[in-house]
Amino acid sequence: MVSWEECSKTQPRVVRLLKNSIRKQRLAHAYIFEGAHGTGKMATATVLAKTFLCRNSEDGNPCESCSNCKRITSGNHPDVHIIIPDGQNIKIDQIRGLQKEFAYSGMESSKKVYIIEHADKMTVQAANSLLKFLEEPGNDTIALLLTEQVHRLLDTIRSRAQTLTFSPLPPQGILEKLLQDDIPKPVAMLASSLTSDYAEALEICREEWFAQARAKVIQLTEDLRLRPDYCLVVLQDQYLSFFKEKDQLRLALNLLLIWYRDLLSIHLSNSENVVFFDQLQALEQQALHTSQKKTGEALQAILTAQARLRSNVSPLMVMEQLVLRLREG
Numbered sequence: 001m002v003s004w005e006e007c008s009k010t011q012p013r014v015v016r017l018l019k020n021s022i023r024k025q026r027l028a029h030a031y032i033f034e035g036a037h038g039t040g041k042m043a044t045a046t047v048l049a050k051t052f053l054c055r056n057s058e059d060g061n062p063c064e065s066c067s068n069c070k071r072i073t074s075g076n077h078p079d080v081h082i083i084i085p086d087g088q089n090i091k092i093d094q095i096r097g098l099q100k101e102f103a104y105s106g107m108e109s110s111k112k113v114y115i116i117e118h119a120d121k122m123t124v125q126a127a128n129s130l131l132k133f134l135e136e137p138g139n140d141t142i143a144l145l146l147t148e149q150v151h152r153l154l155d156t157i158r159s160r161a162q163t164l165t166f167s168p169l170p171p172q173g174i175l176e177k178l179l180q181d182d183i184p185k186p187v188a189m190l191a192s193s194l195t196s197d198y199a200e201a202l203e204i205c206r207e208e209w210f211a212q213a214r215a216k217v218i219q220l221t222e223d224l225r226l227r228p229d230y231c232l233v234v235l236q237d238q239y240l241s242f243f244k245e246k247d248q249l250r251l252a253l254n255l256l257l258i259w260y261r262d263l264l265s266i267h268l269s270n271s272e273n274v275v276f277f278d279q280l281q282a283l284e285q286q287a288l289h290t291s292q293k294k295t296g297e298a299l300q301a302i303l304t305a306q307a308r309l310r311s312n313v314s315p316l317m318v319m320e321q322l323v324l325r326l327r328e329g
Helices: 004-010 012-023 041-053 067-074 092-102 124-135 171-180 185-194 198-205 208-226 228-239 246-267 277-288 292-310 315-327
Strands: 030-035 080-083 112-116 141-147 162-166
Touching: 004 012, 004 041, 012 041, 012 162, 030 041, 041 067, 041 112, 041 141, 080 092, 092 112, 092 124, 124 141, 171 185, 171 198, 185 198, 185 208, 185 246, 185 277, 208 228, 208 246, 208 277, 208 315, 228 315, 246 277, 246 292, 246 315, 292 315
Parallel strands: 030 141, 030 162, 080 112, 112 141
Antiparallel strands: none
16 A cells, blocks of 8 residues: 555655645645656655545545545545546547536545646647646645656646656665565566666566566577577567567567667676676677677667657567667677
8 A cells, every 4th residue: 555654765855845735734736746657656646645635634644544545545536537648648638528527526525636647748739728727726626747758748837836856766776675575686687677666666577477578588689699580580470479569569678678788788898787687698699799889779779669669650560670670780
């Protein structure tokens, strides 16, 4: 169960500011939580919503036992509204639907909380529509805008909300906690490089699929090195059938990116920074047959593939073109 105490372990400054505002009854009507993926923005938003709606909060802490706290924990409180992108964007109709809710009293009380995930993905029309709420705030309403790219929000929105920056978590701290939970080091190293959130890293590690995904990506790098002429066939027969969903393919690209960063570390004689440490021999062999320049080009090719995947280019086309680029190295 997420709590202020848990959030404070990773974001002490943010928690301190929010709890002080709660105690002094000076919560802002709108906040922007900005920071990298996995830094605890949603967890903090959830605890803030609990505290704001809790019937028995004490010293800025939710009681966790009243019906409001329990319903927020289970994700079905009628006065906590969460907006997520519909496809690639948050559309104006979603914000208009939210505005209709503004006109009604809360189901449980007069209070309401609105959480907009990936707020930077609002269309211009949706963002302008949201300004109506931000310009005419109610005393019993809080808007929480979560974003990894605060610079993409309209200046008019940023000027009407209080921005709290969530600091990135050091991978070493997450790694140590994962090892304490008996997660195998090869998997723990990789998970701690993928997210800045310990809870998310632990969840990743406990998925059997993740270990299989790691093995698939390692095998792909071996195929690229030893059997480059067969890579396109293997890609369709083995890899795309395993990484079926777009989110899974994004993860595969992230793993591939880490592999080539490790390869660059080998080129730079920084083997102590290698994440795929149990594959050090394979990385060293690959480094012998490719230049630092080619490794840099491979990293750029993976970043380009990630951008194209976000732009809704066919996953098959993205991966085929990436493999063709990588086998050139």
